Amino acid sequence: MHLLGRMSALVPLMIVPLLVWGAVWFYMWNLDGRVKRLEEQNRLDESGEGRD
């Protein structure tokens, strides 16, 4: 019971770094996708395939 009480006191503290990490991960994941698309576009532009 003592252990459970101690753990429940730590849970709110733990939520903060978990939420921060979740936000950082989603930001990096989305940015990763955008960068890959831009790199592909850049490659096409340089080779002349992407031009109208």
Next chain:
Amino acid sequence: MYGVIKLLKLLLLPFVSATIVGGFLWLPPALNFRSPDLARIVVFHVPCSIVAMIASAVATWHAIRYLWKRSLIDDIKAQGSFTFALLLWVLTTVTGAVFARSQWGAYWSWDIKQAAILILLMIFAAYFALRAAMDDERKRATLGSVYILFALIAVPYLTLALPNSTNDTLHPKGTLTTKEGLDPRYAIVLWAGVVALTAVYAWAASLSGSIGALEFARRQRMGSIMAQSSTVTIVEKVH
């Protein structure tokens, strides 16, 4: 290869989350500390400083590459890693101050490690002031790279050699290098934290390098388009 890297990035979400949960809920309180529950911050504090050292070393590698090959992409990567190193040194200082408040009674006691990290933060921050003071891209890259080489000398001196030169410190010694230094569960979470944070840094540094390279390519394309259009204007004027 790209698929494997993408899978690793996906697995990083549960891995880092598990390290955080392990740090808070799996670790027993450190009973020989004044505030046993808060002592677990050490498993976040130490990985930050280890990965800051790794990021500093990577920045130096790119700085050497820039001075050798003179490719601005290397300068962009060096700056990226140096920025992450500074961020991690700041996190090390903040988590260390929280630990110090709970265990030693004050956020700052001018312990030799605290004084050393303050000097290190100033050395790292000065790099950005130096870059901001120069307009010429090449000059900025060259002086920035040379500065990083000097900063790397400061890292092992200020974080390892100087604090270990005296016993007049609040920081415990041999925490990572002796068997008695850490409880096995603390050691597992701490080293898992080092692996997790290194992976996060590697991902962030790769993203920052890619964005820098894209920006560089865009600037070069714009430059060549402007040079072409000014040539056309001159040719039109001549005719």
